[in-house]
Amino acid sequence: MSKPVIEVKNLEKVYEGAVPVHAVNGISLTITQGEFTALKGPSGCGKTTLLNMLGGLDQPTAGSIAIGGADITTLSENALIDFRLRNIGFVFQAYNLIPVLSAQENVSFIMLLQDRPKEEREARAQQLLEAVGLKGKEDKRPGQLSGGQQQRVAVARALASKPQFVLADEPTANLDSQSTANLLDIMERLNKEEGMTFVFATHDDRVIKKARRIISIEDGKVLSDD
Amino acid sequence: MFKLAWRNIWRNKGRSIITIAAVMFCVIFAVVLRSFQVGVWEHMVGDIVANNFGYLQVHQKGFWADQSLDLSMDETTLDWDAMENVPGVRSLVPRLESFSLVSTGESNRGSLVLGIRPEEELSGLRLTDQLIDGRLFEPASNEVVVSEGLAEYLHVEVGDSLMFLGQGYRGASAFGQFLVSGIAKISNPELNKQLVVLPLETAQWMYNAMGLLTTVVVDLEPNADFAEVKASLEPLLGADFELLDWEQLFPELVQTIEADMAGGQIFVTILYFIISFVLLGTVIMMVSEREREFGILVSIGMRKTTLAAVTVLENLMLLVGGAVVGMAVVKPVQFYFKYNPIDLSGQMKDAIEQFDFEPKLYTTTSFIINLNHGAIVFVIGVLVSSYAVWKIMKLNPVKSMRA
Numbered sequence: 001m002s003k004p005v006i007e008v009k010n011l012e013k014v015y016e017g018a019v020p021v022h023a024v025n026g027i028s029l030t031i032t033q034g035e036f037t038a039l040k041g042p043s044g045c046g047k048t049t050l051l052n053m054l055g056g057l058d059q060p061t062a063g064s065i066a067i068g069g070a071d072i073t074t075l076s077e078n079a080l081i082d083f084r085l086r087n088i089g090f091v092f093q094a095y096n097l098i099p100v101l102s103a104q105e106n107v108s109f110i111m112l113l114q115d116r117p118k119e120e121r122e123a124r125a126q127q128l129l130e131a132v133g134l135k136g137k138e139d140k141r142p143g144q145l146s147g148g149q150q151q152r153v154a155v156a157r158a159l160a161s162k163p164q165f166v167l168a169d170e171p172t173a174n175l176d177s178q179s180t181a182n183l184l185d186i187m188e189r190l191n192k193e194e195g196m197t198f199v200f201a202t203h204d205d206r207v208i209k210k211a212r213r214i215i216s217i218e219d220g221k222v223l224s225d226d
Numbered sequence: 227m228f229k230l231a232w233r234n235i236w237r238n239k240g241r242s243i244i245t246i247a248a249v250m251f252c253v254i255f256a257v258v259l260r261s262f263q264v265g266v267w268e269h270m271v272g273d274i275v276a277n278n279f280g281y282l283q284v285h286q287k288g289f290w291a292d293q294s295l296d297l298s299m300d301e302t303t304l305d306w307d308a309m310e311n312v313p314g315v316r317s318l319v320p321r322l323e324s325f326s327l328v329s330t331g332e333s334n335r336g337s338l339v340l341g342i343r344p345e346e347e348l349s350g351l352r353l354t355d356q357l358i359d360g361r362l363f364e365p366a367s368n369e370v371v372v373s374e375g376l377a378e379y380l381h382v383e384v385g386d387s388l389m390f391l392g393q394g395y396r397g398a399s400a401f402g403q404f405l406v407s408g409i410a411k412i413s414n415p416e417l418n419k420q421l422v423v424l425p426l427e428t429a430q431w432m433y434n435a436m437g438l439l440t441t442v443v444v445d446l447e448p449n450a451d452f453a454e455v456k457a458s459l460e461p462l463l464g465a466d467f468e469l470l471d472w473e474q475l476f477p478e479l480v481q482t483i484e485a486d487m488a489g490g491q492i493f494v495t496i497l498y499f500i501i502s503f504v505l506l507g508t509v510i511m512m513v514s515e516r517e518r519e520f521g522i523l524v525s526i527g528m529r530k531t532t533l534a535a536v537t538v539l540e541n542l543m544l545l546v547g548g549a550v551v552g553m554a555v556v557k558p559v560q561f562y563f564k565y566n567p568i569d570l571s572g573q574m575k576d577a578i579e580q581f582d583f584e585p586k587l588y589t590t591t592s593f594i595i596n597l598n599h600g601a602i603v604f605v606i607g608v609l610v611s612s613y614a615v616w617k618i619m620k621l622n623p624v625k626s627m628r629a
């Protein structure tokens with residue numbers, strides 16, 4: 001049996017206001033090594049909030065999140081940033097690459113933050129860009145790449161730090177069909193060949209069809225887990 | 227990080243160029259303004275102090291306050307050799323100065339009478355360069371050189387006679403008839419209106435003050451620190467003497483300089499306030515435009531302190547770049563107006579001459595002014611950047627990514 005990568009227990013997130021909103025309402029789940037999991041549900045169901053908390057970007061109101069056995073809800077802000085740097089890869093809906101850096105520099109950047117040697121950074125960035133089908137585009141800046149190509153650079157960047165898992169928030173929302181298919185093929189291959197764990201928050205059927213585990217969320221609760 | 231900061235600067239070329247230009251013109255304007263202000267005073271102090279009165283003067287105690295010949299000193303009581311050997315001292319210049327009524331018979335004026343040895347004098351009173359008519363007096367002769375303004379007032383020319391009437395040492399009468407051998411244009415307007423110069427020995431004879439001096443001017447080596455020389459000279463003088471520096475000799479000049487500099491400082495401060503808000507506006511826009519990017523960078527693992535450092539580096543590169551260009555561009559301007567001062571005319575000229583100042587605007591070429599303003603811009607850069615630092619340190623990555 002694969003070892004657990006993410007363990008969530010009784011997770012809650014309440015946004016205070018005139019009427020408190022329970023964005024996440026008592027979710028417990030475990031994600032194991034090598035999963036290709038989709039969190040699905042309608043807009044406002046709490047899947048992005050859950051993803052943000054799994055990535056240490058948002059703090060839960062109650063409950064615990066253990067990544068590789070370590071409870072991240074008790075970490076200080078800087079410790080959490082360092083934890084994200086070394087353990088979690090992110091793919092965002094709007095690609096979110098650094099516009100002034102080339103594709104290779106975007107991928108290398110995260111390794112620069114990890115203080116990896118220059119030679120290692122360059123070699124791994126080239127290897128990852130080749131893996132996502134962007135060989136020959138290393139020197140292009142984000143503005144010179146299509147949306148699909150930018151998202152592939154984002155996937156390469158997410159993998160550059162050798163994370164325990166990758167969180168992808170609506171990664172295909174801005175892509176056309178062909179680009180979506182290419183991106184999903186790449187991520188599926190990386191999952192199968194390298195055992196990388198992927199967790200998606202999506203309501204894109206094309207992604208859901210590729211997922212091997214689908215967790216349906218509604219009103220901040222797990223509706224089904226297949 | 228440097229590469230990232232550098233590229234961020236050029237992601238919005240127009241704004242960066244406008245910011246650099248704003249800083250550059252601010253530095254140019256501030257440096258030119260201060261250069262003229264300091265340059266005018268530097269020239270005036272140089273003229274009054276370095277060329278005419280000296281940075282240090284030795285008198286009998288109380289002379290400078292009373293200006294009385296009775297407080298003259300016997301030149302043999304000074305240890306000339308020891309004083310001349312003090313580091314920084316170039317020479318010692320003996321003078322006898324007093325006031326007399328100078329008359330042509332038809333008109334007269336109270337004048338400053340100065341007995342000197344021209345060959346030992348400061349450059350402003352060697353008279354060879356200042357003569358506009360006639361020649362220098364012969365040593366120990368009954369000849370005088372009259373300043374241009376006084377000669378005009380008395381309507382005297384070279385070859386005319388002047389009558390002197392005054393009070394000599396210890397109540398003796400001081401009078402004499404002297405031949406005008408030359409007319410000199412003294413650069414200091416106040417002196418130019420009232421100065422008569424004659425041989426030291428002749429002045430001593432007229433004032434019945436043989437062997438006496440009112441003043442020994444200490445001429446300094448170039449770049450010598452007058453305060454250090456003063457400290458070295460003081461132990462060589464007894465309690466009967468006073469050693470005054472130029473700030474003690476001309477306190478009203480020091481006050482005028484300080485008041486004028488403070489006025490200029492206020493103007494420059496207002497200028498920097500304006501430029502600070504321009505730069506703050508640029509930083510606020512930059513932070514606002516990049517809030518989402520900041521959120522991404524923190525999300526993927528960049529520490530806020532590192533992100534803040536990159537942002538500060540960007541701002542400093544912009545500001546220091548503008549300041550350095552400004553400091554370099556303004557340098558030729560400083561040099562040009564130092565050697566080609568602006569001649570004032572009309573009411574401005576009259577107003578300035580009323581205060582006995584030369585109506586010319588000089589600049590200083592001192593690089594200290596440029597460096598000071600570069601440093602001010604650096605400090606403004608740090609202060610303005612603190613807004614970006616503050617925004618980054620309180621940044622919430624989830625909220626920022628929604629921006």
